[in-house]
Amino acid sequence: MITALCSVCHRALDDDTDLTACDACAAGLRAMLTELPRQLPLLAQLLRPGGGPAQRGGTGRAHSPLPVRLDVLDLLGPGQVVPLEDPHGDQSDGIPIAPLVYGWARYIAQQHPSVSRDRHGTIQIRPCDGPASHRGNGIAAWCAWLTAYVPYVCTQPWVAAMHEQLEQLLSQIRSKTGSRPGRTDRDAPCPECACFALVSIHGDPTVRCEACGTALTAAEYAEHAATVLPPLTALAVRIALQQAESAGTAA
Ligand SMILES: [Zn+2]
Ligand SMILES: [Zn+2]
Structure with a gap:
């Protein structure tokens, strides 16, 4: 299907x-x-x-600013x-x-x-x-x-x-x-591409991934974060403790 x-x-x-x-x-x-x-x-x-002096064109004549x-x-x-077609770049x-x-x-x-x-x-x-x-x-x-x-x-x-x-x-x-609008980086990784690239733009309830474009509603993000953040936090703490132990042993 x-x-x-x-x-x-x-x-x-x-x-x-x-x-x-x-x-x-x-x-x-x-x-x-x-x-x-x-x-x-x-x-x-x-x-x-903004104010400023008259601009000089290619012919050397001064032009009034628009x-x-x-x-x-x-x-x-x-x-x-x-x-529209704009061959001379006027628009x-x-x-x-x-x-x-x-x-x-x-x-x-x-x-x-x-x-x-x-x-x-x-x-x-x-x-x-x-x-x-x-x-x-x-x-x-x-x-x-x-x-x-x-x-x-x-x-x-x-x-x-x-x-x-x-x-x-x-x-x-x-x-x-x-x-x-201001922006807030979100802590959880993207559920689609796993990049830490989810952001919220203030005034927009959407949480969007800047890496792959996936969009989540606020409720979907809250549910996703509640699932993935606790194990990620536990892993980060374990790595930090191991690094601290290694540093203590080396000293
Ligand atoms: Zn993504
Ligand atoms: Zn969408």
């Missing part, structure tokens, strides 16, 4: 599940969609470039939901934030039928034109909209693509704002 794997972290999923991503990766998606709007005010503050930082404007401005940061989150909301909405009744009372079923949010059309509204659809997203084959795009976008934003 072929075991279904999480499309994001490749952990085995429960048998006969409809899910394509595990609970931990679903929690990771929610955490990213929560953090994204919180980074916006920090990013907006970076729009104004009134905005283009790399930040690239992220905050409008754009296409797919990367610096791929898909901007708003088109990316709205693009996913629109993609999800179009997969749902729209059911309505016409003036004759006949039920009309047709593809949905687009998403609607009672919170408005801002990035925070679409992030909240997407958060509500995370359970649906985690049954779809493209969940890994959405997860990866959001992860890359947040990584770009954090590199500019310098605002990175």
